[in-house]
Amino acid sequence: MHNIYIYIFIMFLITYIIRTLPLTLFRKPITNGFFQSFLYYVPYVTLAVMTFPAMVQATQSPISGFAALVVGGVAAWLGLPMFQVALLCCGTVLGLEFFL
């Protein structure tokens, strides 16, 4: 059994180090091409991996989760703000699960 407060402290510490290292110690920009590319791609890959298939499995019926993915995907493609994309996803699931 792990201690929840140690979990929270680790989450804080790692995040804080990531955020402050470039502001304090490593002030020079990254010049290594591979590392630069890797860091550039990481957020897209990790958010995509986290979203799919988890989004489809998060809802009571996979159909409504999938519909929310499509609606959210289109809304994001059209450039709607983050908050509205999130709301449309919720609305889609709520609507479908109410009627299904």
Next chain:
Amino acid sequence: MNEVKKQKHLFLLGLRHGFPIGIGYFAVSFSLGIAAHQAKLTPFQGFLASLLEIASAGEYAGFTAIAAQATYLELGLATLIANARYLLMSFALSQRLHPHLSLGHRLGMGFFITDEIFGITIAQPGFANPVYVYGAACSSVPFWALGTALGIIMGNLLPLPVVSALSVSLYGMFLAIIIPPTRKNKVLGVLVVMSCLTSALASRLPYLSQLSASTRIILLTIVIAVIAAIVKPIEKKEEVYDA
């Protein structure tokens, strides 16, 4: 006196700019609270975690790891991967600081680098100002922490379809981060689609599917991003983080 007046003006400006961000934070962190509830955090623990980390994807990855009773090392790795983008933002911000800005302010403003606060700070003309960041943080971060706590409390009380609907709002937010840049950058579009497909495949393949979700996320992210960086290195002149 003039300097004090200027600082006060910047603080109030930040406060004003942060407020709409806070409203959005509240809605998203509420659904994060539902994830925290599944990881069996109390409202106070969720409040604390959100106040100290202020990161949607990072906290979500963290709560997933905690729900799986992951080791401390694994939680650390999951946090590192999910929050790696803040390293880039911090690098970008460091180029915009006054060279003589004190260490205290650097340590202070660094704490508040979220996608949104970074975005409005970097959009201000001239040197990025720590006082502006503190103002923006004061009117937004409390909503983030309160939303998480409330999500944990309401996770118990709300009917199941509503919880189910709210749980996708976080993913909606992720979509809003990763999809718009793919309109201009085909490589990113291919990368996002490939990542989704690989992730779906990995959740079904014999060996990989037995790993916890957070381990799988770490593994897939490193492997796919390394391959992408080798196959399609970004051009040096490309703006690495343009908010």
